[in-house]
């Protein structure tokens with residue numbers, strides 16, 4: 568019997584959060600983990616800013632979020648009673664990121680929490696990887712976090728407080744086959760968090776990284792190839808401690824919410840592995 572049955576996920580009991588009247592911005596919120604993060608913050612009182620590229624990308628072969636899914640996330644957030652601003656925004660585009668942050672500040676006056684979640688995975692060996700594929704991943708998975716930090720941090724400094732949580736991966740500390748660009752970007756996310764944490768010392772603004780193991784979302788459609796999966800599993804030590812290959816997005820959401828809490832101030836520049844023991848092997 569599995570230790571942890573992810574097919575019948577039961578929300579952790581006796582855990583509650585208070586994000587009343589806080590403003591939380593989540594990128595990549597149309598579906599997957601981002602939609603889960605946004606809805607859970609809304610459930611605990613936050614007003615939300617949700618964004619997504621809601622379109623296609625050159626090297627991505629699986630479904631990215633759509634406009635209708637982004638609206639579904641926004642509606643679900645509003646159903647908890649708070650406000651939600653939704654907007655299409657490509658995290659690679661400085662002008663779009665600045666415009667979204669400006670609109671959020673105009674609407675709510677501040678951004679208390681930044682959850683940088685948008686990301687892609689497009690496996691390829693280095694020898695077969697076109698430069699455009701490298702750039703697409705680096706710009707989405709690393710530059711996107713930099714751009715949001717760059718535009719949100721001045722407002723957090725002005726407010727005297729803030730929480731930033733970036734999304735890493737088990738590839739923040741290790742690697743698997745055909746993911747050099749993804750690995751480089753996710754290692755970079757950790758470096759970005761450490762550097763920014765130092766830069767923000769004394770401001771009550773923390774910057775941390777949550778590193779999920781495989782989560783059951785759209786991105787994993789690219790990893791359905793059995794040979795690839797077997798080799799990747801061998802490299803990371805046969806995946807997780809649990810029987811299932813993937814965990815539920817809510818497991819990641821809870822970690823995000825903990826690091827986003829005002830109460831968690833001694834932790835900054837840290838990397839929290841939510842990896843079911845995967846990288847301990």
Ligand SMILES: NC(=O)c1ccc[n+]([C@@H]2O[C@H](COP(=O)([O-])OP(=O)(O)OC[C@H]3O[C@@H](n4cnc5c(N)ncnc54)[C@H](O)[C@@H]3O)[C@@H](O)[C@H]2O)c1
Nearest residue numbers: 595599600620631632657658685686736781782784785786
């Ligand atoms: N699912 C996993 O197994 C797993 C494991 C480790 C880390 N992660 C990371 O978790 C994060 C969330 O991924 P997910 O599992 O929810 O995948 P997902 O593909 O289900 O969702 C990703 C979302 O990001 C959006 N997005 C992609 N590129 C974008 C861009 N340039 N601008 C704006 N939005 C963009 C997509 O449209 C989509 O809605 C990513 O950073 C990913 O690298 C995922």
